[in-house]
Amino acid sequence: MELNGSARRPWAFDPSRLQGRAVLAPMAGVTDSAFRQLCRLHGAALVYTEMLSAEGIARRHGKTWSMARFEQAERPIAIQLFGTRPQAFGQAIALLEELGPDCYDLNFGCPAPKIVRSGGGSALLREPKLVADIAREAARAAGRPVLAKIRSGWEIGAENAVEVARVLEGSGIAAITVHGRTRSQMFSGRADWSVIAEVRRAVGIPVIGNGDIWSGSDAARMLNQTGCDLAMVGRGAMGNPWIFREIDSALEAAVYGREAGTDAPSWEERAEVIREHLRLVVERKGEARGVREMRKHLGWYIKGRPGAAALRQELMRAETEQQVLALLQGAFEP
Numbered sequence: 001m002e003l004n005g006s007a008r009r010p011w012a013f014d015p016s017r018l019q020g021r022a023v024l025a026p027m028a029g030v031t032d033s034a035f036r037q038l039c040r041l042h043g044a045a046l047v048y049t050e051m052l053s054a055e056g057i058a059r060r061h062g063k064t065w066s067m068a069r070f071e072q073a074e075r076p077i078a079i080q081l082f083g084t085r086p087q088a089f090g091q092a093i094a095l096l097e098e099l100g101p102d103c104y105d106l107n108f109g110c111p112a113p114k115i116v117r118s119g120g121g122s123a124l125l126r127e128p129k130l131v132a133d134i135a136r137e138a139a140r141a142a143g144r145p146v147l148a149k150i151r152s153g154w155e156i157g158a159e160n161a162v163e164v165a166r167v168l169e170g171s172g173i174a175a176i177t178v179h180g181r182t183r184s185q186m187f188s189g190r191a192d193w194s195v196i197a198e199v200r201r202a203v204g205i206p207v208i209g210n211g212d213i214w215s216g217s218d219a220a221r222m223l224n225q226t227g228c229d230l231a232m233v234g235r236g237a238m239g240n241p242w243i244f245r246e247i248d249s250a251l252e253a254a255v256y257g258r259e260a261g262t263d264a265p266s267w268e269e270r271a272e273v274i275r276e277h278l279r280l281v282v283e284r285k286g287e288a289r290g291v292r293e294m295r296k297h298l299g300w301y302i303k304g305r306p307g308a309a310a311l312r313q314e315l316m317r318a319e320t321e322q323q324v325l326a327l328l329q330g331a332f333e334p
Contacts, residue, residue, distance in 0.1 A: 013103060013145040013174035015206050015229040018076065020045035022219055022247040025210060025234035026080040026105065026149075028112070032067075034280035035297070036074045038273065039237060043244030045230065046076050051107045054083035057092035068096060076102035078147060081138075082110060084119045084130070090137035093146075103145040103174070106138055108164070111151070111183045122183035125154050128164055132171045139172030149177040149210070152195040155184040165199045165207075177208040177232055187235070197226040208232050215243070216250030223251070239300025241273065267305065271332040274301050275325065282321050291319060298324070307331070 015021070024031060024039045026048035036047040049068060056064030070077050079101045081092055093104055108131055110121030117123075124131050139146045148168050153159035165176050178199050180191035191211025200207045209228035213219050219231040237243050242265050265273075277297060282290035298315045302308045311331050318324045 011139075011142065011145040011174055013147060013206055015175075018045040018230070020244065020248050021223065021229075021251060022213075022231050022233055022244050023208065024048060024237055024244075025232045026051050026078075026107070027234055027238075029293075029296075030238060032281070032293075033070055033074065033284055034277055035241070036077065037071060037280060038241045038277055039244060040074055042241040043248050044233075044237075044241075045244075046078060046102075047074055048078045048080050048105055051080045051082045051110060054081045054088040054092040055085065057081065057095060058088045060095065068099060070099070070101070078103045078105045080105040080107055080149070082107040082115060082120045083134075084124070086130070086133040086137040089134050090141040093138055093141040097141075097143055101144070103147055104138060104142055105177075106134060106146065106148040106173070109149045109151040109177075109179050109183075111186050116183065122151050122154065125151060125160060125164055125183065128160070128167045131164060132167045135168050135171035135173050145174035146172065147175045147177065147208075148173045149179070151179045151181055151183055152192060153182045155182050158182070159195060161195050162198050162202045165203050169203045169205050173205065175206040175208060175229075176203065177210050178228075180209070180211040193222055193226050196222070196228050200227045206230070210234065213243075213247075216246035216248075219247040220250045220254050224254075239297065239303060267332055270301060271328055274298065274328060278321060278324055287321055288319070291321060291324060294324070302331075305331070 020043050022044065023046040024044045028050050031048060031050050039047055052064055052067055057068060068079055079096055081089060083089060107121055108124045115121035135148060150161055150164050152161045159182065161178055168176055178196045180193050180195050196209040206229040208230040209222045209226050210232040213222065213231055213233045214236040222231050233243055278294055281294050295316050299312050302311055314327050315324065318327060
């Protein structure tokens with residue numbers, strides 16, 4: 001799917017051309033190719049790679065470059081980059097053009113201490129001029145839309161999302177995602193959706209709302225309360241790729257004045273998706289690494305199932321695909 005609005009710069013990003021209004025957030029260690037494919041299959045309108053180092057891509061670092069690769073089944077897809085050096089973003093995007101993603105995303109919101117200590121992620125919210133320089137270099141190098149993700153600010157009392165959003169718009173960014181928490185809040189407390197609404201009123205480009213989307217009704221409320229164009233789902237999708245269909249159902253129900261469906265997938269349906277997820281991971285990463293990396297997903301998938309604690313312990317010890325499948329069969333069979 002092409003997201004380019006025209007042959008002129010800055011490239012446009014048109015949410016109305018997406019099939020749905022909920023997108024999958026970039027999450028380190030979570031949104032790999034296998035998980036992205038599952039979320040697209042279950043209705044995610046747009047998916048993002050894990051955040052990748054602009055410096056690593058610019059230097060064609062093997063592992064970083066491999067993480068940028070994606071399957072056609074994942075489209076539309078955004079490749080997300082983080083870093084601090086504007087030229088590295090331009091160099092990275094010039095190289096990534098050969099992969100042909102649908103768009104790029106610049107990370108100005110990650111609160112992880114390791115990223116912040118290096119001056120990247122949400123630390124950049126304190127440096128709007130550097131944010132502008134990075135955005136201009138990225139937009140100049142890209143042959144497709146460049147998006148950006150921010151938080152409400154560095155800390156409570158120093159919220160500057162509107163200022164940063166205006167800087168980004170003026171630097172060629174095509175859409176902005178706003179997480180309604182400051183960096184100091186990390187993921188604690190409740191997201192303040194009012195800042196998303198403030199940014200929506202302040203800029204003329206699309207705004208994506210992020211923070212505390214755990215259900216279809218949450219997404220419908222966010223879109224209604226803030227006027228944002230799309231809702232981004234992060235932790236609410238972990239072990240629950242079905243949330244995107246739930247969101248679509250809730251939004252359709254709101255349009256037609258119906259009550260949204262609340263049918264959760266059966267445990268048998270969950271088991272089928274888990275098996276497919278495991279197959280995709282092993283196919284791409286090999287059995288040993290694939291099973292190891294799948295463990296966290298398995299824990300999220302079985303949450304709430306009777307006997308989940310004991311089953312989780314067994315799954316965490318499994319080392320082969322067949323061992324995992326045998327445990328699932330024993331747990332999920334009627």
